[in-house]
Amino acid sequence: MIESLGDEEGLEGFKSSNKVALIDCDTVIYAACSGHEYAEDLMPEDFYSGEEYRELLEHPNYDAEENCIWYLDEDAAWDSIVTRISDIQTATDTKSVELYFTSGRNFRYTVDPMYKANRKNTRYPVGLSLMKDKALENYAGEICTEYEADDIVVMLKRTQPKHYILAAIDKDVLGAVPGKHYNYYRSFQYNIEPKWVTTDIESAMKFPYKQTLMGDTTDNIKGCPGIGPKRADKILANSYLPCEMWKLVVKTFLLKKLTVKDAIRDMRLVQMNQLSIDRKITLWEPPCEF
Secondary structure, three states: OOOOOOOOOOOOOOOOOOOEEEEEOHHHHHHHHHHOEEEEEOOOHHHOOHHHHHHHHOOOOEEOOOOEEEEEOHHHHHHHHHHHHHHHHHHHOOOEEEEEEEOOOOOHHHHOOOOOHHHOOOOOOOOHHHHHHHHHHHOEEEEEOOOOHHHHHHHHHHHOOOOEEEEEOOHHHHOOOOEEEEEOOOEOOOOEOOEEEEEOHHHHHHHHHHHHHHOEHHHOEOOOOOOOHHHHHHHHOOOOOHHHHHHHHHHHHHHOOOOHHHHHHHHHHHOOOOEOOOOOEOOOOOOOOO
């Protein structure tokens, strides 16, 4: 059994592990494809025959706004993915890895059809599906469609804590389950390096209530207007029982002229503990009446 996973600043005292690196891996693929795609601009229309020009405009990676076609350097992208996964495995000193990806419209879109609606005009880098499929030809894991990668990595870490080391970059994942986790995010531009983060039991219990209050602009989850991290912490201070926290959340929603249904909707969107070990979704229900 591992007694220590090292300091947040490094791996001093890190003990040998027989665990599996449980990687929320969408960001790894996204970064590799984004970093190794390139565009070929179209020439003026009269440079082509009519049929040639129509074929170019019908190309699946044609970008009308930029008037170009996007391509992926598949070999370079794959090398980047393999290197990144290897780096995570080395840093966590794990015997193997499992990769989890999100694809398509999962159960949260039935909870709120506007979930992630702010991303509908986003252009994603080419090759995401291709690289996810290739990753799962070479590593264990799953492409998730009925739920998100976030949901399954939290469930697996929660139900098999001694088997896995969780590796992710999303605070919604790292804060949702107790343990010492590896945040693999890095930025050369901003001099940010990967680090270890610890989530205790009380923080994990409180996290979804805090997220419900704050909302999440990235995923188009409304939350309570004007409630940020500090205000949410103050509202929930010294409250750890689910019923107590829920009553505080609902009270705040009502004060903001919102409804109990709004609060339930947002909790179901942010809650990462709705997936069972047999891969069934059970939507979160209030722990008590308001």
